[in-house]
Amino acid sequence: MERERRGDGLKQSRQVPAAQLRGDIKADDFPFETTNEIESLSDVVFGQKRAERASEFGLKVKQPGYNLFLVGPSGSGKSAYALAKVTEMAEDGQAPNDWCYVYNFESPDHPLAISFPAGQAAQFKQTIETLIKDIERNARAAFASEEFEKKRKSVHKTFNDQAEEIWKQLEQYAKDQNFGVEKTQQGYLTVPLRFGRPISKEEFKAMPEAEQDELNQKGKEVEAEVTEAARRIELVERQLEEEYDKLKKKMAREAVNDLFAALLDLYADNEKVLTYLTKMHDDVSENYRLFQGSDGSEENFLFPFVESKVRSTRYQVNVFVDRSKLTGAPVVFETNPSYHNLFGKVEYRGSFGSMSTDFTMIKPGALHTSNGGYLIVQAAELLANPLSWIMLKRTLKTRQIRIENVLEEQALVSTAGIKPEEIPLDVKVVMIGSAHLYHLLAQWDEDFHKIFKVKVEFDTDMEKSAEHIQDFASFVKRYTEESGLLPFHRGALASLMNYSSRLAGDQRKLSTRFHDITKIIVESSFWAEQAEALVVEEAHLRQALDEQEYRSSRIAERIREMIADGTLMVDTEGEVVGQINGLAVLQTGDYMFGQPHRITAQTYLGRKGILNIERETSLSGQLHDKGLLILSGYLNGKFAQERPLPISASVTFEQTYSMIDGDSASSTELYALLSSLSQTGIKQGIAVTGSVNQKGEIQPIGGVNEKIEGFFYVCAAKGLTGEQGVIIPHQNVKNLGLKADVAEAIERGQFHVWSVETIEQGIEMLTGESAETIFARVEQRLNQMFERLKALERKGDVKPSD
Structure with missing residues (x-):
């Protein structure tokens, strides 16, 4: 009876009050009935003052390298904030320059x-x-003018007269040698003459041999003169073509001089345009054939096609980046930062088995369109394209955007490539990623801190201040309006904020995982609409949470069924020596749930210390091993001041077949050892979680809500007795955010949550006896074991090392 009174008194003093089981926000805390009565939140996110201050700094610094890396958990609103903040900054900026590519005549x-x-x-x-x-x-x-025709005829006459003079001299020379010269399609033909007529073959054969030789010799001399005359005439014809070409170029230049003069005046302040126009003026004069049109001759049969093809590229302007419709600085959110999407590309066309291109086929990338403004990219997407990350670093360091065909060496067909001139880069890059990616880049990439000097860190939670509570309500108002959802009643709003505190893992805070919060907002509105309600009530919010859990809890329910039917052995009533219920947290995807485990301890004579069965079977993680070693430190410090511990012990999680890690069950294992050593039974209706240090102080753990709920549902399945509950570290009380049905059962006295600070408090609650009594029994047992062990050693039955 005394034992029961002592245990009950301690339980009452250590029981967590109902007011501390969940968040403390109530419907009456709001001065309005529904969110329709309040203003919408103007800011994209709230409760991120650290991030806002850092981003404000990073976006305003103009020096190179001050690009931003937004770090934070998924669903915290980083992307939405980045886009909104950058857009706001861009509105006050100036539209940067347009860019175009033109033909390089040199x-x-x-x-x-x-x-x-x-x-x-x-x-x-x-x-x-x-x-x-x-x-x-x-x-x-x-070219159609009388002036040109007059000059053309004059040039022709000059050179025709020279050619005719050469021909006349040739004819006179041949005549003096009794030879005639005729023009044929094959060239010039020399013919010997007699009495002014050609000599026939018969006449030539009838001539004496001496006359034939003389005639042949004169023929060779005449042919030599003919060849020389033909060369001189060909030279005259080339001179004629050159002079004619010079005349056309001169006429073409004079024809367009005024046109270019007007443009040179128009673009007098743009040196590069002036250079381009000057080169273009020279090129137009040199290539006058592109503008004179076809004369119908055979050599110009394909001229119209050639003219169109050349002029369609040579004198075009490729407007590469057009800011004509832009107000303020550009903002680009590149969701697929592949190499070509970031740095642009040169497209190719197939041509007779090869690939060709020209400057009109140069296409811009996100860096070009955001140049002079802001570029936003997701770190994970960027790093999925390693070449993009390497080239982005190089581009940000050199501040020049270069378009290259990086895959040209791997091309299967030959290509006729071009190398466009680099464009100066002035852009603020905002990268968004997880803390894991940030630390990886910071550790392994030496250039990372040189180009991303501003870290913008988003908190996972915010203080539950009056200001943030009001902002939270305004956020719900804005989201429901923008998404076409039902307004929230203040009762549902209070429950939503308490759920946010559960997500944050602290009753004093609100979560910034807005993705999870908006998910519940949408689903609550859905169930309210299904019930034909006009506003979202607390019952609809609870239904949304229940339905969300139901969709993911198949494995958790199967485990509870196995516990209820005895397949997995977990006792929830009675007392057992050396046996206790520990609590673990399992996760399947995005769903976490608690599961009770039977932990048993056996103590026996020996000097081997505590044996961790999980470690011996390679099923124990390093943290779990550490917890067991801490237990050895506690036991030696507590009970081995006068003599060494004369025990061997084994501790295990029963019916576990996968890896166990973490030290949150170290206090639980210590209770089982003390129970075994003292031969005192532990109440099986109480489950325990919490780690312990070597001094016996209880330390906080994670997943406290899931652990409590996991044991509650097992007890409910096997039958609630009103004596069951969970012992947690006192530091975890602030982390409580239990589900409504669990909290209500606790308020009715059907279940309990106790908090402890020391091993002594915990063992008293588990056994109903004082810690002094338990420790005295342990000490007595250890002394007996020590004496027995020494006697066995003296007899030689046991070696001192055993």
Whole structure:
């Protein structure tokens, strides 16, 4: 009876009050009935002052390398915040320059990049297109003019006279040698003459041999003169073509001089445009044939096609980046940061078994379109493209965007490539990722801190202040409005905030995992609509949570069934020596649940200390091993001051067939050992969680809510007695956020949660006896074992090392 009174008194003093089982926000805390009565939240996220301060700094610093890396858990609103914040900053910025690529007349494989004030690149393209039309019109008019025809005839006459003079001299020379010269399609033909007519073959054969030899010798001399005359005439013809070509070039230049002069004045303040127009002026004059049109001759049969093909590329302007519709600085959120999507590319066309391209097929990437503004990328997506990360680092360090065909070496067909001129880069990169990725990059990439100097860290939770509670309510109002959901009643809002505290793992805080919160908002509204309600009530929110758990709890329910039918052995009533219920947390995907485990301890004579059966079977993690070693430290410190511990012991999690890790069951295992040593029974209706240090102080653990709920549902399945409950570390009381049905059962006295600070408090609650009594029994047992062991050693039955 005394034992029961002592145990009951201690339980009452250590029982966690009902008010501390869940979050403390109540419906009456809100001065409104529904969220329809309050204002929407204006900020994208709230409760992230550290992140806001860091991002404000990073976005305003203009020096190179001050790019931002947003770090935080998934679902905390990093992407939405980054886009909203950057867009806000961009609105106050200026639209950067347009960029276009043009033909490089000196090096066609290296197109030139020219920049213009925002909106003027398209105008320049239109100006050049108009210029080409005017050039064609003026050139054709010039070549069809009387002046050109007069000059053309004069050039022809000059050179025709020279050719005729050479021909006359040749004919006179041949005539003096009694030879005639005739033009044929095959060339010039010399024929010997007699009495002014050609000598026939018969006449030649009838001539004396001496006359034949003389005639042959003169023929060779005449042929030599003919060859020389033909060479001189061909030279005259080439001179004629050169002079004719010079005349056309001069006429073409004069025809377009005024056109280019006007443009040179128009773009006088853009040195690169002036250089381009000057080179273009020279090129137009050199390539006048592209503008004079076809004369119908056979050599110009394909001229219209060639003219169109060349002019469609040579004198075009490729408006690469057009800011004409942009207000403020550009903002680009690249969701697929592949190499080409970031750095642009040069497209190719098939041509007779090879691939060819030109500057009109250069396409921009996200770095080009965001140049002068902001680029947002997801770190995980970027690192999935290793080449993108390598080139991004190089580009940010050199501050030049280079378009390269990085796969050209692996191409299966030959390509005719180009290398566009680099474009200067001035962009603020905002990368979003997890803390894991941030630390990996910081540790293994030496360039990381040089180019991402600003860390913007998002907290996983925020203080549950009056300001944040109001912001939370305003956030719910904004989200329901934007998503077309039902408004929330203040009772549902209070429960949602308490659920947020459970997600945060602290009653004093609210979670920033907005993805999980909005998920419950959507599902609560759905169940309210199914019930044809006008607002979301607390019952709808609870239904949403229950349904969400039901969809993921199949394995948890199967385990509870196995415990209820005795397949997995867990006692929830009575007392057993050396046996206790420990609590573990399992996770399947995004669902966590608690499961009770029977932990047993056996103590026996020997000097081997505590044997961890899980470790011996390679089923124990390092943290679990550490917990067992701490138990040895506690027992030796407590009971081995006068003599060594004369025991061997084994501890195990019964019916576990997978890896066990963590030290949250170390206090539980210590209770089982003390029970075995003292031969005092432990109440099986009480489960325990908590780690312990070598001084016997209880330390906090994780997953406290899931552990309590896991044991509660097992007890409920086997029958609640009103004596059952869970012992937790006192530090974990602030982490409580139990489900409504569990908290209600505790309030009714059907289940209990106790908090302890020391092993002494815990063993008293588990056994109903004082710690002094338990420790005295342990000491007495150890002394007996020590004497027995010494006697066996003296007899030689046991070696001192056993």
